[in-house]
Amino acid sequence: MGTQDTFLTDLEGNVVHTWQSSFAPGLMPYLLDDGAIMRPAVDGSIPGPVGAGIGGRVERIAWDGTVEWSYAEDNPATRQHHDIEVLPNGNVLILQWEAISASDALAAGRDPALLPSEVWSERIIEVEPTGPTSGDIVWEWRAWDHLIQDFDPSLPNFGVIADHPERIDINYVPRGGNDPDWLHINGMDYNADLDQIVLSINAFDEIWIISHDPADPGEIMYRWGNPAAYQSGTIDDQTLFNQHDARWIEEGLRGAGNILVYNNGVGRPEGSFSSVDEIVTPIGPDGRYARDPGGTFGPDAAVWSCENAGGTSFYSPIISGAQRLPNGNTLICVGQPGIFYEVDESCNAQWSQAPGGLHFRATRIGIRDPRLRDRLWCGADLAEPYGVLNFFDVAEYIAIFSSSDPAADLDGNGLLNFFDVSDFVTRYNAGCP
Numbered sequence: 001m002g003t004q005d006t007f008l009t010d011l012e013g014n015v016v017h018t019w020q021s022s023f024a025p026g027l028m029p030y031l032l033d034d035g036a037i038m039r040p041a042v043d044g045s046i047p048g049p050v051g052a053g054i055g056g057r058v059e060r061i062a063w064d065g066t067v068e069w070s071y072a073e074d075n076p077a078t079r080q081h082h083d084i085e086v087l088p089n090g091n092v093l094i095l096q097w098e099a100i101s102a103s104d105a106l107a108a109g110r111d112p113a114l115l116p117s118e119v120w121s122e123r124i125i126e127v128e129p130t131g132p133t134s135g136d137i138v139w140e141w142r143a144w145d146h147l148i149q150d151f152d153p154s155l156p157n158f159g160v161i162a163d164h165p166e167r168i169d170i171n172y173v174p175r176g177g178n179d180p181d182w183l184h185i186n187g188m189d190y191n192a193d194l195d196q197i198v199l200s201i202n203a204f205d206e207i208w209i210i211s212h213d214p215a216d217p218g219e220i221m222y223r224w225g226n227p228a229a230y231q232s233g234t235i236d237d238q239t240l241f242n243q244h245d246a247r248w249i250e251e252g253l254r255g256a257g258n259i260l261v262y263n264n265g266v267g268r269p270e271g272s273f274s275s276v277d278e279i280v281t282p283i284g285p286d287g288r289y290a291r292d293p294g295g296t297f298g299p300d301a302a303v304w305s306c307e308n309a310g311g312t313s314f315y316s317p318i319i320s321g322a323q324r325l326p327n328g329n330t331l332i333c334v335g336q337p338g339i340f341y342e343v344d345e346s347c348n349a350q351w352s353q354a355p356g357g358l359h360f361r362a363t364r365i366g367i368r369d370p371r372l373r374d375r376l377w378c379g380a381d382l383a384e385p386y387g388v389l390n391f392f393d394v395a396e397y398i399a400i401f402s403s404s405d406p407a408a409d410l411d412g413n414g415l416l417n418f419f420d421v422s423d424f425v426t427r428y429n430a431g432c433p
Contacts, residue, residue: 239263
């Protein structure tokens with residue numbers, strides 16, 4: 001977080017590639033299929049709320065450093081922060097603060113005793129890039145559209161909060177009424193199979209799931225971590241403490257379909273320590289989430305939790321994240337001291353690195369990831385022994401082409417045909433660097 005650059009390093013910490021920017025990160029970058037990154041950026045010239053996790057601009061930076069897209073919404077009431085998400089269709093979900101005036105907050109039922117000069121709500125927009133600096137907003141979700149309050153029966157959204165966990169209590173302010181950053185969402189992840197988004201609501205010590213379906217009203221489908229946020233529990237029921245980086249575990253990995261989250265541990269009754277927690281959500285075949293008779297969502301506890309790496313506890317009160325790896329292990333980014341761990345299912349440390357500094361998250365990229373093909377590894381070098389082109393590489397390409405494996409789509413057009421075969425022959429004949 002202390003540099004304008006984004007680094008790809010090997011497991012010894014050596015930098016193998018750098019994407020340069022004119023802006024500090026704002027915050028999480030993502031590697032795309034063509035070797036570019038999509039990266040939020042801190043642009044101080046953009047108006048709007050200014051707080052922890054500030055960004056403002058989103059850039060697409062090619063492998064060679066060319067800025068291919070640089071987008072900032074022209075709206076003084078909103079500002080990108082913390083996270084983005086690149087959708088399968090190429091559109092980008094952008095997380096934003098949305099400034100709400102004190103008068104509008106009062107009109108929506110905010111208690112005057114809990115009112116700063118303005119309230120920062122949250123907004124997510126889906127932007128379709130249309131030009132080098134432009135984009136169309138094709139979908140939007142606003143937290144402010146899903147409120148409930150039990151303060152004033154003469155105002156909108158009045159009701160019994162415990163009966164409506166699908167809505168957001170406008171007067172739940174665990175950080176105090178003077179902090180405008182009311183919700184402080186610090187991460188989001190998209191599930192294409194469900195067409196749903198999971199959000200990390202840092203100030204509420206909760207994760208929420210909402211639908212991305214335009215036909216859905218946008219209420220909270222699922223929430224977990226702190227039932228007190230909807231008047232259905234106490235500190236004894238709280239399981240998340242200042243968490244970051246809630247994400248679904250991808251198909252094919254251990255725990256696929258579950259949610260992994262870095263539980264920072266700030267205010268944890270047992271003491272200040274972090275953990276990585278895996279949650280099995282009560283999702284049904286219809287994509288909806290079952291709720292307990294008492295009005296809360298399960299489970300009672302994480303199905304897997306790691307509180308130390310090989311006996312060494314870890315703690316970061318801010319930032320941080322975790323990722324389930326193809327080998328079944330889990331990558332942990334302890335963000336504030338700047339330590340990375342890879343742990344197995346028993347939390348035994350298999351690898352670690354301590355670059356120091358502040359790291360919002362870290363993502364492990366396979367050494368032969370298709371996104372790095374012909375950039376860090378030869379596109380025709382498909383079989384062991386790597387670094388040598390021979391019959392086994394040819395046989396491997398024939399096998400993946402015959403099985404319609406997307407890895408055989410060498411020209412990247414989504415089709416498998418003669419041109420891909422020709423592309424492989426050209427690469428093979430050119431040899432490997």
